[in-house]
Amino acid sequence: MDMTICLLRIQTLVNMDTSSLIGVMVWGNMTLAAIIYAFKQYSNYSDYQNEIRTEILLRIGYTIGYFLLFMRDALPDILSVNIGNTIIFFCFYNEFKLLTEITHVDSKTFRKLYDMVFAACIAAFNIVSLVSDSGGLRVGNASLVIFLMYALPAVQLVISRNTTRFKRSMGLMHIPLLIATFARAIFGYKDYSNALHINNIVQTLFFLCMLLHTFLNTLIFFLFIKEKADEKLARYASCDELTGLYNRRHFTTCAQQIICESDQSVYISILFIDIDYFKNVNDTYGHDFGDLVLIEVANALVRGTRSNDLRSRYGGEEFVVLLVHENIEQGQMIANRIFNEIKGLSFPDHPELSITASIGLFTTIPEPGKLNDYISKADQAMYLAKENGRAQIITITG
16 A cells, blocks of 8 residues: 555645636536426425425525636636635525524514624625635635624524424534634735635545535425425324314324323313204305304314313314313313303304303313213213203213
């Protein structure tokens, strides 16, 4: 083994030709734009077409921007320096804005701060570039702009209240790029003779990090698109499409788990709620309006219950709620609140319409395996309310 050749190869690896690396960025982003376009045409992610279209436009923008950088010295500075870098900065800005939006870690304060930083960076870079033709100063300024535009979203991904372990690790993945970018800024400011196409280890590490970032961010984008699509499928599987409440199957699964985990020091209550004369509503006003009534009743259930109560549309115009509480009176109090919320519903298009509900309330000490019996007794109480004239609450304890 020739150590001299090995050392030369390693030196070449860490001191690659900057122009070639920029050329790879051009071809890489062009290829990614084509791949994402093909994905958009043939995928079933119809709910995310706008996000995917934005990602395609960003990759096209990067391609144009890096091409203009690649043509430095062959084109006027206004094109290769000002317009080329501005396009790339604009793509950075929108890429991270899109990423923070789809990961739900953005906020009004963050968006305002990021917008101000972006505007200030763009203005400062272009003004200095027009005033001075120093290659090192331009490299330093461009690197500082990229550093600031990467640092803010990366920090947001790490510290946001809505962050997760995966999102935090995604933010931490940008640390190598931030280090390389900051080092390049110092390198540019330290020696004004440095220019974009000069080859050195700092330039090599920076553009390698940029190349890695390009593919990493695209991968992360699709991972989050898939995650959101999976979450939506999970919601469809567990929730009633019309009202947004849990469906019968998911309610049963969750309720059984809650009963198994509850101890003998608490009470549970099952509320079985049926909308009075709902068939007449459909026959008189139509099924579309009937759907609106169901949605409003579901909203009334949400307003009348606590955040940890289990609410479901059990079927048709029937709703079932599971409560866990410390005394018998709490179950009755929540049942009364739901009853009044439903009774207070009004419909501007049909002011003559009054909606009421018959509610069966069954309260007991929880015992695993008894959920179906509890629901059956709450159902019996609801039918007693119907037989007694409707629009009332009947309570059974066990």
